[in-house]
Amino acid sequence: MKISAIICEFNPIHKGHKRLIDLARNTSDYVVCVMSGNFTQRGLPACADKYARARHAVRCGADLVVELPTVFACASAENFALGGVKIASMMGAETLLFGSECGDITTLRLTAELLQRPDTNERIREEIAKGASYPKAVALALGLPILDSPNNVLALEYIRAIQRLNVNIEPVTLKRTDNYTATHPKGRYASSTAIRANPEIIGKYSYPFVAEDMNLGAETAFKEYAPHALATFTAEELELIEGMTEGINNRIFAADKSGGYETLCEAVKTKRYTRAKIQRLIFAATVAMTKNEVATQMRSTPHTKVLAVSPRATTLLERADNMTDIVTQRSDRLYYSFANGVTPPTKLQVVEQKLK
Structure with a gap:
């Protein structure tokens, strides 16, 4: 079978x-x-x-x-x-x-092997240190259009x-x-x-x-609800949420929640954090998904x-x-x-x- x-x-x-x-x-x-x-x-x-x-x-x-x-x-x-x-x-x-x-598995396999190399990972870290998001850092480190x-x-x-x-x-x-x-x-x-x-x-x-x-109304409803949910957190509580690193919790805490979801995303977004990343952070906070809980699940x-x-x-x-x-x-x-x-x-x- x-x-x-x-x-x-x-x-x-x-x-x-x-x-x-x-x-x-x-x-x-x-x-x-x-x-x-x-x-x-x-x-x-x-x-x-x-x-x-x-x-x-x-x-x-x-x-x-x-x-x-x-x-x-x-x-x-x-x-x-x-x-x-x-x-x-x-x-x-x-x-x-x-x-x-x-569409070519051989090319994908070879690229995956490049990503495993220590020198590639070092270049990725260097690009992130310059302010690039992780996907952009990977693309810059390898210099391959496949990663676009x-x-x-x-x-x-x-x-x-x-x-x-x-x-x-x-x-x-x-x-x-x-x-x-x-x-x-x-x-x-x-x-x-x-x-x-x-x-x-x-x-x-x-x-x-x-x-x-x-x-499609579910997305609209979530976008209306999420900013109100985030307004109940302190900066310290946000720091415990999955994905909150490098002070991004402080940006979310300081951002105006009264302007709605789109305004919140734009206020928090930086060169290092993609829009998708910001949306995942907002989701994680909205459902109280903590770093410790995620780490436990990843190991099991x-x-x-x-x-x-x-x-x-x-x-x-x-x-x-x-x-x-x-x-x-x-x-x-x-x-x-x-x-x-x-x-x-x-x-x-x-x-x-x-x-x-």
């Missing part, structure tokens, strides 16, 4: 994702998707809840969809990949498929995670033909970014059943939750039932008590409830 894994957000799923799932199905017996929950790597709510997006994945050909815990789903590319690969390995995956702008594309960066982190964990998973990449950051698509495929920005194109680039479940075997399963995947579900790290019951209370132990469960659930 050969299992292929896809680490994903499906925010929302589209025809480019379907192409990746089809490739996985054509080269394996089962396709397992490790998918972020109700919040994404942008530090914002997904465009539909996790159960709806998991159903979409099954309708597009996935056999089993399990949740990537929040601590990984709302993290840097490095930790997003690490958590995803850990769970893919737990599920018995032999192959990991992902899209990349590069976000999905190439994530692809490299998947390869590095496989090496770091020493798991027997073969990475396979499919060339992406859409522009990840473009909001106005050109060509056969559109990115999730473009679809969220232009919901009217769902019919062309995604599927009608996706449109039925879209809830992650717990995951079955979100959706296809009728043909009973064998996979039986395997999941026999694994103590996988919650197969629908109860979110049971899941939160294990998998999202990085935050007080009630805090994360309270925030999610406010967005419904």
Whole structure:
């Protein structure tokens, strides 16, 4: 029984994702998707809840969809990949498929090897010391255009995670033909970014059943709530939150919260911190995700939750039932008590409830 894994957000799923799932199905017996929950790597709510997006994945050909815990789903590319690969390995995956702008696995492997070299890491530290963000520092250190594309960066982190964990998973990449950051698509495929920005194109680039479940209001609600939540913290309390380093907690504490989410992000943003990084910091504070709790979770075997399963995947579900790290019951209370132990469960659930 050969299992292929896809680490994903499906925010929302589209025809480019379907192409990746089809490739996985054509080269394996089962396709397992490790998918972020109700919040994404942008530090914002997904465009539909996790159960709806998991159903979409099954309708597009996935056999089993399990949740990537929040601590990984709302993290840097490095930790997003690490958590995803850990769970893919737990599920018995032999192959990991992902899209990349590069589309060449040999080039990605060689670049990943360069990132492992001590002299490369020294150059990265030098660029960060000059004020560059981590992604920019990596690109400057290697001087390679491959690092200018976000999905190439994530692809490299998947390869590095496989090496770091020493798991027997073969990475396979499919060339992406859409522009990840473009909001106005050109060509056969559109990115999730473009679809969220232009919901009217769902019919062309995604599927009608996706449109039925879209809830873009959740992002608006979170942006209204988060500044008020941050206003309750002291600078010292913010320092305990995951990702708060180099005094960024003081910038967040001092920033005006009354002007709304966008004003807050702009006030906090620096040359060293990307907008995505700032959004993740705001999310972490909003759900009280502390450094100590994240460190504990990173060291442990992650717990995951079955979100959706296809009728043909009973064998996979039986395997999941026999694994103590996988919650197969629908109860979110049971899941939160294990998998999202990085935050007080009630805090994360309270925030999610406010967005419904």
